[in-house]
Amino acid sequence: MTLHSELAPPATTPPPEDVPPAQGGPVPPPGGARSRRGIPRLAFLLAVTALMLVPLYVLVVNAFKEQQDILADPFGLPADGPTLEHLAKVFSNPQFDIVQGYAVTLLFVVCVNVLSVALAGPAAYVIARSARRRYRALMVFFLAGTFIPSQVLVIPVVYVLKTFGLMGTIQGFVLFETVLTLPFSIFLYAGYIATIPKELDQAAAVDGAGRMRTFWRIVFPLMRPVVATMVILNTFSVWNDFVNPQIILGPGSGLHTVTTGVYAAVSQYSTDYTVVFPTLLLAVAPLLVFFVFMQRHIISGLTAGSTKS
Template sequence: MTLTQHAAPPEPPAVAAESVPGPARRRPPRRGPGLLLRPVFLGVVALVMLVPLYVLVVNAFKSQQEILTDPFGLPDGGPTFQYLDRVFHNAQFDIMRGYAVTILFVVCVNVLSVVLAGPAAYVIARSTRRRYRALMVFFLAGTFIPSQVLVIPVVYVLKVLGLMGTVRGFVLFETVLTLPFSIFLYAGYIATIPRELDQAAAVDGAGRVRTFWQIVFPLMRPVVATMVILNTFSVWNDFVNPQIILGPGSGLYTVTTGVYAAVSQFSTDYTVVFPTLLLAIAPLLVFFVFMQRHIISGLTAGSTRG
């Protein structure tokens, strides 16, 4: 008997491994010269900023001889707090009173700045008329005028109004300095808030004032926090304006003018200079550490809201 042999089916052609589709391979990003130089640049900038702060902190706990011989070294035998304690009993400047006066100015300026700049920015941002846009340009131009240029004209105005050398005159002047940038920042943020909220409030019978304070203003918390931080820095660090407007005759010293009064007679006694400067900036440094995240979030919130 003859066995019939069946031919085996032909094998499918081999498929090259390269032709099999698969997930695309991601090429590692190229590290250009910019990415390599960025850490170096940031390190140099950080070093330039931190070295003076390091010198200030370290020398506040050292004796005069140690400061003169080794200003960058750590205190021998550990830090001593006797020089910081001496600052609290300085006859030329009561630092606790300086804190109280400066905090009073900071609170007053921030409250007045929000009360005045908020509604003004709301009107500018919600209006489509050209005159309001021109007003916005007018306020924006005010951000480019140095405050030192305005001191002399302001002195004459305050003298006429009887506010020279008074707390009210100084607070009003500092508040006016904060308005241009505050209005500019507030208006940019309010423009990102939907107008439908205003229309819904109007349907419910709310006027424009009530709509702003109860509907729009609570949504402005990030940008308001940013301006409060920036205004606090400005008022706390200001030296020229309180020195001229308040003057020695008022008996009021802010932290900066008080430090000048305390160390001007002892400019070569570094055991007075460094501890006084450290206590003057310490509250501001603590405030900045806890509030720094609000600065970036407030400045960028207006560009990310839908």
């Protein structure tokens, strides 16, 4: 053996990453399995979206068509172009003044939201900030109220409102609708308040603020996401309610919300679709616009109190 061969460096094998893959070996594409798993989810989402959008499409497109076009092809576009004639007739329908229906419904929405915040906010603050068992039991009591359908309470409430002379009045209906919003509002508010540090309350107490002032000046401004969520949900509930205003207000009160007014307007013309579809469209259009602009507040408010800071 020569000196040159002794000093020569040993032969090295190339690192594994430099070795080309075997000819014809399986090379899985990146994210291939994940993509295949996502196809059923996408199909499910598309099916749910179509299930919800198709009725809305039928409502919108038929509101601008003539009777014969609706009967011939309810899913097709207007044969002679869209017409606004039937939408204009809704505002002159003798069975229902839709402008007055908007005004009455908005009045109920504002009153219910104001009373709900004024009552549910302080109650949730006391429950969330107290460790006593009786307040926890009170929370369970309010939570149980979310599982009781409002239709079950209508008959007992009618007797109570008659006793106090509030049957068929705006005050009676607003009080009943407000009570229906309290269980879920208190539950949601209490969960959110629990995420707000108690040190803020202690600092306010050092400055001489009482519990009510601490809540309205310190805690309540921090609750804007969850309050916005409850205002939106309460608005949907009051706007879409049909049974409660129909029974509590009654035909003799002369007050029609949007839903009861639509029933009065189309009940005699149930086969005249040039009355049914435009009236229904104008009844739900404000709520759809409201939802489009406020939907992000619903998601942020429901998830804001899910984690404790």
